[in-house]
Amino acid sequence: MTVVHVLYGTESGNAEMVADDIVAAFRGQGFETVTAELTDVEVSDLAAMEIAVFVSSTYGEGELPETAAPFYDALMAERPDLTGVRFAAFGLGDSIYETFNNAIETLRRALLELGAEQIGTTAKHDAASTTPATELADAWTRDLLTLMPA
Amino acid sequence: MSLTIEDASAMFPWNDEGFRADPYPAYERARAIAPVHRTTENTYVVLNHADTMHNAKLPCMRIAEPPSFAAAGEHPHPWTAFDNTVLSKDAPEHTRMRRLTNRWLTPKMIGTWARLTHDFTVETLDKLAPGEVVDAHFDLGVMPTHLTMCRILDMPVGDVEGMFWALWDAMLINATAPGEGIHARSLAGMNFMFAETERYVREKQSAEEPGNGLVDELLAAHGRGELTWREVLETTVLLYMSGGPNPAYLIGAGFKLFAERPDLMAEFREKPEIREAFVNELARLNPVELIITRFPNEDIEIQDVRIPAGSCIKYPIGAANRDPAVFENPNNFDHNRPPEASRNLTFGLGTHACAGQLLARAETSVILGLIAERYSSVELAGEPLEVRTDRLVAFDKLPVRLS
Secondary structure, three states: EEEEEEEEOOOOOOOHHHHHHHHHOOOOOOOOEEEHHHOOOOOOOOHOOOOOOOEEEOOOOOOOOOOOOHHHHHHHHHOOOOOOOOOEEEEEEOOOOOOOOOOHHHHHHHHHHHHOOOOOOEEEEEEOOOOOHHHHHHHHHHHHHOOOOO | OOOOHHHHHHOOOOOHHHHHHHOOHHHHHHHOOEEEEEEEEOEEEOOOOOHHHHOOOOOEEEEHHHHHHHHOOOHHHHHHOOOOOOOOOOOHHHHHHHHHHHHHHHHHHHHHHHHHHHHHHHHHHHHHHOOOOEEEHHHHHHHHHHHHHHHHOOOOOHHHHHHHHHHHHHHHHHOOOOOOOOHHHHHHHHHHHHHHHHHHHHHHHHHHOOOOOHHHHHHHHHHOOOOOHHHHHHHHHHHHOOOOOOHHHHHHHHHHHHHHHHHHHHHHHHHHHHHHHHHHHHHHOOOOOOOOEEEEEEEEEEOOOEEOOOOOOEEHHHHHHHOOOOOOOOOOOOOOOOOHHOOOOOOHHHHHOOOOOHHHHHHHHHHHHHHHOOOEEEEEEOOOOOEEOOOOOEEEOEEEOOO
């Protein structure tokens, strides 16, 4: 069974909730899912992952959240070859700020630069909208599933 | 329509008892004239929901009061005691301080804390004799939520009533026009809160074994040289003093609503799926802090009114929360409002949104849920007593009989 790694970086716990929502939407679709906070993920493990779903909020002035920053720094320092890794990206932000969803973009660009291939579109939840993040996570994951048959 | 400063100012009698008790008609009248009013040389009041929700969280809207607003001869302002916390800091320092508490208040952690609130409330309810009058404000609002905060922090229960009224006194200075003697009273309240809290934090610091709470984490960071003593103390006071009083007003408002509207109490009992929206609507109509103030650090324009950098902008929460352009029948309780007509300002917004709002919402839901499930009715056993300034409201007494 294909293993989907749902990897999140969070400040206030919302990205963690979205990661849970994504895992819930994968349930019963023929995939095994593993959830981990980015602080618990070694960059060297990434190359062996077939499919990784990255979830990250944006914090402060467009920065990566506290639990994603060390992972990103390590990724940039070690620069592993990620050819063959497929990933999806879900960001959380607030469109009032110029740095709206900066963090997921930063991660996404890094992954592409290292040879990983993105599946589907980048979800960008907007706290200024009235759509709950859970709802977007569910709809986005369903779209994602159509692009990755089990 | 443009008014003189005097005419605009007269529409907001911040110190008038009648206005304080029910500012909503005044907000409505003022909003019908214009959405933005200039009430002093450098103060503006913004009344509509759309502008408030957009502008109040712009990065240029600083929370720190420029020195030009400090009242002459009354230094230091009592709230400078919190200069090293999220209350007074803007990014990037704000980010650093906010990170100290984020991990403790995630949506997942809230579930754990709300179970504690549940257990503390059950303990109190189990002790009530049938027909006994209980103060829903203090015994069922302040106490269970304060006890929950004590567990989060790993702090002793302390002088709960003393801290409650010390906080009230300290807050008085934040009224738009605090009267004579308020500065001293506010300072005394602030000093009491700091002395009480510091005593307990020092005890924890000298304990042989560290505790397992948020304060212990702050103390450990202090030990590593990552936080100053003031940062540890001020953040601890902020959480220790606000864990009970702030949610208590929302909880008390819920008791009042249950007493006035048994149909809503029954719905709350029978439909757990509506509880989140129900508590949100309760929050919309019953903000505990009544005005948000911000100081733009660049010139901005709201609804064609040019507001220079360094001005004070007041966003009355009750005005945005009851803007008829967004909320149909804005003074009515209606938990079935669509999502686009339920966003309100009660817990603030943007980076300075209340760090404990998920906790307060969960605690309110748990306590009101217990009441609705264990009892068939809430009856007011006396007139609810409130204390108010134009900036803040709290219950003093809310005697109820549960049956």
